[in-house]
Amino acid sequence: MANKQETLQHVALIMDGNGRWAKQRNLPRHLGHKEGCERIIETFEVCKKRNIKVLTLYAFSTENWNRPKAEIRHLFNYLESFFKKNIKKFERDGVRVQVMGDVTRLPLKTQKTLEEAIARTKDFDNFVFNIALNYGSQQELVKATKEIAKEVQDGKLDIQDINEDTISKHLYTHNLPPVDLMIRTSGECRLSNYLLYQLAYSEFIFTETYWPDFKEKEFEACLDEYYKRDRRYGGLSKKK
Ligand code: IPE
Ligand code: IPE
Ligand code: MG
Secondary structure (H helix, E strand, C coil): CCCHHHCCCEEEEECCCHHHHHHHCCCCHHHHHHHHHHHHHHHHHHHHHCCCCEEEEEEEEHHHHHCCHHHHHHHHHHHHHHHHHHHHHHHHHCEEEEEECCHHHCCHHHHHHHHHHHHHHCCCCCEEEEEEEEECHHHHHHHHHHHHHHHHHCCCCCHHHCCHHHHHHCCCCCCCCCCCEEEECCCCCCCCCCCCCCCCCCEEEECCCCHHHCCHHHHHHHHHHHHHCCCCCCCCCCCC
16 A cells, blocks of 8 residues: 555645746846746646646745836736646646636736636546746745634634644645645745745755756656655654
8 A cells, every 4th residue: 555655745846046047048037037937837747647636836925026117017927838838738638727826916918828728627627737836935834824723713623622633724825735845946946925824844955957948858857756755754764
């Protein structure tokens, strides 16, 4: 019987290094984002092939508003094109599109594209394509805390009954399995406000490769590396 460490259901990615990839080629930064979008669907194809149910992608953080307006505009334009290009494919493959983060601050056009993708795929269950947009994990935890406090205030929840599951239930990931593997590209070894609660027992891989250069072969190698890991969850190894 498969134990926890033999299954890989949920991969979370921090797609980093688009700007440096472009700079290396004397291109404007936004062309790094354009090329980066091409890797997204390829990565998702690998997930499907390896029967990984959920792919969570960090596409825009709450801190990314600190960037030049033109870069932000390009980024959202590329994301819109991505969804327009791939929505039919998601429908064919039974992929549910999910978004995490406060999308109300996104350009209206982007919000419309996302709403349509979500509506058209809401009943699918084969795979989940979960994209973090205007997402910040600290903000997500503040939101969860407020919701829980409100339930207590309204007499719907007893303080004594608050546990780890209560918090999980109030996160954007409430309907998803735990993150098994988190990969960050581009050599930065930090979380940058990503899934602070959800990554408690995930395996981490940090690779030097810039996201636009992160091809199927390297992703597959990361997945193979995951299966070599010994997830002990504070207990003792089950490996012989
Ligand atoms: C990741 O690449 C994409 C986003 C954050 C939107 P970057 O744009 O951060 O690329 P670098 O880190 O500057 O190279
Ligand atoms: C994290 O990358 C956010 C995304 C990949 C969307 P950043 O490039 O924004 O993070 P820092 O600034 O290096 O921490
Ligand atoms: Mg970066």
